[in-house]
Amino acid sequence: MVGGMSDVAIGLVCIAGFFGIGLSGAVLGRLRIATPIVYGASFVVALAAVALALGVLLGEAPPSMVVLPIGLPGTGAHFRLDTLSAFFVLVVDLGAAAASFYGIGYGRHEPEPARVLPFYGAFLAGMNLVLLAADAFTFLLSWEFMSLASWALVVVHHRESASIRAGLLYLLMASFGTLCLLLAFGLLAGPGAAIGGTAGFDHLTFAHMRASPPAEIFAALATVLALLGAGSKAGLMPLHVWLPLAHPAAPSHVSALLSGVMTKVGVYAFVRIVFDVAGNIDPWSGLVVVIAGGTTAVMGVLYAVMQRDLKRLLAYSTVENVGIVFIGLGLALAFRAAGQGPAAALALAAAFLHVLNHSLFKGLLFFGAGAVLTATGERDTEKLGGLVHTMPHTAVVVLIGCMSIAALPPLNGFVSEWLTFQAILMSPQLPQWGLKFAVPVVGALLALAAALAGACFVKAYGIVFLGRPRTPAAAGAHEVDGFSLAAMTALATLCVLIGILPGVVIDMLAPLTRDLAGSALPAQVEVPWLSVVPIAQSRSSYNGLVVFAFLFCAALMAALAVHRLASKTTRKSPPWDCGYPLPSPRTQYSSASFAMPIRRVFGSVVFGLTERVDMPRPGDTRAGHFRYRLRDPAWRFAYGPLARFVVRGAQHLNRLQFLTIRRYLALVFAALVVLMLVVAAWR
Template sequence: MTVPILILVALAAVGVAARRAPWISAAVYGGTGVVCGAAVLAAVLALAGRAPPQELLLPMGVPWIGLHLRLDALSAFFLLVVNFGGVTASLFGWGYERAHHGGHDAPPGPVLPLFPLFLAGMNLVLVAGDAFGFLVGWEAMSLASWLLVLSTHREPETPRAARLYLIMASFGAACLLLAFGLLAGPTGDYSFAAIRAHVPDDAEVALVVLLVLLGAGSKAGLVPLHVWLPLAHPAAPSHVSALMSGVMTKVAIYAMVRILFDLLGEPAWWWGGVMMAAGAVTAVMGVLYALMQDDVKRLLACSTIENIGAVVIALGLALVFKASHTPVIAALALSAGLLHVVNHSLFKTLLFYVAGAVLTATGTRDLNRLGGLIHRMPETAVLALVGASAISALPPLNGFVGEWLLFQAILNAPALPEWSLKIAIAVVGAAVALATALAAACFVRFYGTAFLGRPRSAEAGGAGEVGPAMRAGMAVPAVLCILLGVLPTPLLRLFEPAVRLMVEAGPFDDRAYQPWLWLSPTSAIGNSYNGLIMLVVIGLLSVLLVAAIHRRASDKLRRSIAWGCGFETPDPEGVAQYGASSFAQPIRRAFGGTVFHARDRVDMPEPGDLRPARLSVSWTDPAWALVFTPIGRTVDWLTQRVNGLQYMTIRRYLTLMFAALVLVLIVVAVTQR
């Protein structure tokens, strides 16, 4: 797997060297797509062939240790997810860049040299066999994505988003560095094989779990470490946003799985309890954040927070069941998490591509300025409906299968011996159900406001369908959202080796795959799901419903002006329609008043005043008020105090250095006892 990484880096270098050439955009995006496609094929063969782990030692990296590269089933699974996202993003990005930079003969934008480098960094994280290679890939991924966010630096919000992202990325990398230091122990051997052999004490284990949740959780978007995500993901170009939201967050999930399931040894039940609590809060808060947003890309970014919460809940369940020595149910929970990783990478990249297509056609991301796009962008509207239905967990699409498997794992909580865990998992299940219902409301709001009704602006009224490359980039994940919802079992079988490797047992009993069209996660006589039957039943019921409506309805056609909401003349601009803010108002009042301090302010003119009434909505993220604002004030206070050090005399500097030396010697003397 070193070849794709090297080729991606070479493509980035070519993009820098020939950046002004009009053909270079097609060359770099096309080459990146081919390389990622080859990596997808290699990952599928590695998983399907049940091949043993492959290792390679390169003479670089840390002295006397080298750079270890390792491909096992878990790495192959995440390589499949990352590089498939790279294939579709390359296809969509080629069309997107042509549309935004003037067509065939225009020079490419600043994204071009960084795009393959971003994918190379993610690939390096996944195949790293030691902490050094892991962190080098992690930093390459973070820095490349930071520069990609800065590629839209002319937008007013981009500098703040990029600055906050860089701070959070540095914080996450520092936490992971400390975690690997504790895992390696005093020997300083950072290879994963040596880390597995080292047994840390209980205090070190607790600290590593905390550092992993902080380090990888800040990249994934766990609450309250999510604050950068709604700003940075929308700031990047749409195909980069799709990779950051649908793919890069999965690299953070890989870090959690690799360390907590593999490197840290036998788990304790409280690891999973902490993860379930963090995931439940993240899932509910993430979807509430999304419901508050009027910006399409920011809404999708906040929705990613909710989906990451669901994945973390599944991982927490798997750790709890693994610690309780119920490996079959642990495998079920981990399978649900990994399936949701695939599903989210598909429908979230699809929806970000849809957002990019809408932005290309209309020039705006504001839901309150869209509407009626189903008539002007019919193909994009159909693909958007597939993505919105999948992320809302509607059968027979792939989002439903992932949520269904997660609930199957939750319903197996009575197999645990501790009553406290049984009750806690029931509460977590209620949180997942609430988040799922709110997600459906969120995407009814998204699709209804953007694609249905009448245009709310001239830009929406003049929109047209995007180019074939962008439509193809959207169509590929849309087809897979349907296919994996109807036939999920082959995918579950494909990543079975990764599940078996992490829980050290077969994921299901033999009856679970008889016949292969049925999905019976724990027993063929228990709960089961058949996506094909579900599809046929839904199709037949839809046909019968349409036939009944047409049979009983009047065949006379009457055309009239649209209802003017009480006015004698119709509303020409569609502003009297339900908008994004008005759609979210009931949920905002039910949840936002307490959680977000949301306030609605109506400016109603006096009778006789012809000014229109105005509704303004204000709300605050509690993470800023409770966590980051106090931290910022503390840092400011400390910097003001430390700032005085630069004005000291030579004598005081020497005294300070002598005191520091004495302190270091005391610490060394104490630790050597």
């Protein structure tokens, strides 16, 4: 509470601020000054929202409600800010603040700012509205608004056919997602949803749904629908197909928001519906979620390793991380259904910490990709290289981002994956045999995903920043502006800090897990030496601070000892390369060749890999060729057949276009009779 205003009211004021920024962007859009004004104002408003969220989380404030007399007649629009909303407001607006600050510098390179600025504010407003909405109507309206605003940002570069294709696919998937959510809410509103069951439309409020939990079968159905609906926004397999097309198409700071933040709104929708509104869920739906998360994690990162476009690689890696989050959520569902509060709290805390971590390092990495794009005009990794020399500052912060996302200690990505592993290790306590067997397998999938993420980001960093420049564009790169660097540095600092002191954030999650799982992890700040102890010290603990301090001291001692006691002389020389150094930078390992062993090992099974080598005979002077083809299983097995079915159906229906008037009348008559028969049978 500030000055008599409830927390949620302040949140709504922030949202109004974002709307205002969007409007001013529309008015000022064509002026040069508009870019810094819009991004500067967004930065300030986002920081205010971050402060609000932190206040609610740290102060463990009780949920605050506000009902505005708009929206549904007689019911109005309900808004509520509880700890769950507050945490996601924190994630969204932290990302938004960083992206806005980055945008002050990066936005200057935007050729058509008038196409970005109005929708930028609207997009931020939409995401925050979803988080505060507390009835199904407001939620779905905000959800659609967020989708449309982000769609407008995806098709900013509308002259590129790839953007338009991405936009179309995104619209399709977003509509599908909303449809699923609509049905899920319909199920949760229950039989009282028939008009007249309650006053006005009150049965559509979350409070009402919570008070009257649906029958078990409907709750399970709603879970599946929420998984589909929220999963299509978050990027679960096989609903991820729009994500690697749409996220890279937008300007880089918007890509960071789409990938790092909007996917989290999808996660929020799932948690809100399944954990909060739907009441108690069958443990088997936990299994479904865990398996969906595990496959998404591995498939996402396998796709990512194969990519050569830097931003697409990052988008696929988002799919992986969403999978990791869903593993945690699924485990939490299963543990909660089995009545094991502490384990459920652990799994939830792991998932939420990963949500925060991913928004930080994915934002950082997309900013880095944007910086590379600004400096070289290239996104294709095969045309980059050697940027560590020309962009030294960016190289350092992006390295931190890459190490965080590869789940390497002592950085933050490792902490959340370690917590997820600890939650997986609790699985023998589950009563269901299927879960007992499936969860360790998912653990192996998670380990595989983590290892492949390491390979993926060695490749991304090694090809882009290390080695020799592969093109003149890469050789002529320059460091980017101060705003961009400051935004990236801030995110990198947060990555390191959360890695070293994860206990602070885990404690912040305690009210959330208490609300959703009925239990919380032990208070971490009170643990001696600031270790992380999920269950008990004798069971498992990890101390990022001690590990970091040890690493620092050990490296320092080693370097000092060597430089003091041993030789300090260094001689520069051309590379040795086993005696045959070739001067052309094209002799380096490329992105495709780096991925080759992994492509061979996993590709033939998963992607139906075919390779063709065309080697000229000795004496023949034409160029040799090597081609490989990967087929996306989602397109091959899900969307391809679906598209073919739709096209075939359309062709059959096409005949209806050329009937005589008598046949049309007969058709209408037949339809009427059939409908009346249906109604008669129904009664």
